[in-house]
Amino acid sequence: MSIIETVTDVDNTFLSRRELTCNFAGLGGKLKSLEATDMITKEFKLDGKVVIPMRLRTHVGKSHVTGTFYVYYDEGLAKKHVNPTIFSRIEKIKAKLAEAQAVEAPVEEASEEVKAEEASEEVKAEEASEEVKAEEASEEVKAEEASEEVKAEEASEEVKAEEASEEVKAEEASEEVKAEEASEEVKAEEASEETKPEEKSE
Structure with a gap:
């Protein structure tokens, strides 16, 4: 309607x-x-x-x-x-509207400038936050790499420790073998010495 x-x-x-x-x-x-x-x-x-x-x-x-x-x-x-009075009233109203629009125009321009500045500040803030995020990401990557290096060093140290322990075990085993051989030699000498008196008694 x-x-x-x-x-x-x-x-x-x-x-x-x-x-x-x-x-x-x-x-x-x-x-x-x-x-x-x-x-x-x-x-x-x-x-x-x-x-x-x-x-x-x-x-x-x-x-x-x-x-x-x-x-x-x-x-x-x-x-x-x-009546010319009607025209004069219309002209006055139009003049007032024109003045109001002239006053509103600078205000609108100022508000647009403020909005543009706010938008630019928001863009800068976003860029700064992105840079911070990128730095944090790079720091996290570095931390991960460092932790991986530490883990690799620890693993290599464990390998070295295992190799050292195996060497120690091998040395101990060789010493035991040597001790056994020495004890066998001693036993053989003792046995030979026991056989010598028996031969003299004959």
Whole structure:
């Protein structure tokens, strides 16, 4: 359902103008004359024509606004027919809107600059965090390499210790063999000595 409801649409050929009366639903106390003019221009496709808001009337106990508009094809003819006070009011409203827009423009530019600075700071912070992460990752890699080197050294030391223990065991075994051989030699000498007296006694 459209907000704008057409009440009357009269083509006044005598005054060379079109007279529109419309209701704006739900805009009681909210609608301004220039906003209503823009809405009428878009609704009836009146681009390039002079649309003059003559009056906006509210209704007690109702939410709609009734507006009366004159549509002229010639601005000079409109100024001849319409009270100049209405034109002066429209010009004042347009001047105020232009000033408000001029004030808002620098504020918007400043806010955009602030946003751009914040975005650049966020980018820098992200880059810094990425660098920190890269450094942490490299440190972790280094730590892992160092731990692997330590493990390799420990493994090599264990291998050396095992080899040393095996050498010690081999030396002990060779010493035991030598001791056994020596004991066997002693036994053989003792046996030979025992046999010698027996031969002498014979």
